[in-house]
Amino acid sequence: MRADYFAKKKRNTLSVLLILTVITLVSIFITEYNVVKGITSVPTAVQWALSNFYPTKESLSKLPDILEKLKETLLVSIAASTVGAVFALFFSILGSNTTGVNPLIKSVCRSIATFFRNIDVAAWAMILLFSFGQSSLTGYFALFFGSFGFLTRAFTETIDEASGSSVEALKATGAGYLSVIFQSVIPASLPQMISWVLFVIETNIRSATLIGLLTGSGIGFTFNLYYKNLSYDIASLVVIVIAFTILSIEFVSNYVRRAIL
Secondary structure, three states, X not given: OHHHHHHHHHHHHHHHHHHHHHHHHHHHHHHOOOHHHHHHHHHHHHHHHHHHOOOOOOHHHHHHHHHHHHHHHHHHXXXXXXXXXXXXXXXXXXXXXXXXXXXXXXXXXXXXXXXHHOOOHHHHHHXXXXXXXXXXXXXXXXXXXXXXXXXXXXXXXXXXXXXXXXXXXXXXXXXXHHXXXXXXXXXXXXXXXXXXXXXXXXHHHHHHHHHHHHHOOHHHHHHHHHHHOOOHHHHHHHHHHHXXXXXXXXXXXXXXXXXXX
């Protein structure tokens, strides 16, 4: 039986690899992608980057302006994540199998979250450009919608996993709905929820760079401006600042996760 199990698992693995290989080959054929040219162009790209894409002493004079735009990006990302988390908490409580009020409301909450989650933040930014134009507000709402959809799903699963037994125990003692939420659901789920919010903040800071290219705001717009003006030394400084910021936030986020989980 054990030999049959491993043989079946091996066949399934080979089948998946074969399917992925076929999909890759078909994609290469349809897009007319030249694999050899793509591989051989890597050394040339690396050589160009080493020759042109590095900060200089003169580019450091632009650092205060870059940091100002970085601050704007950070604040927008954090605000979108935290406000999205507040709305997500409300919808996840109503959409959870453990705390849902009734099947209809639960289904509606889950459907709304699924809709917002399945549209990428870049797509949201392009949609919202028609309403708000190129501004920080467009980037904020794009990140907010993506954060809300993702966190609602994450919070719902967290509530179902973390508080099922305690909710049943409180209900058995005759506790009311609000008592169950504030005495069981939120305390049991809060550490994991904070972890998810920190993760979304990290993700939004990365996404905000791309969003800035579309909305003409933040650090993304700054990079695009200098890159299009062929100021590669300043553009490289922007990339270094973004990378350092993301690594720093990830370090802090991981530390907080270890402390609360």
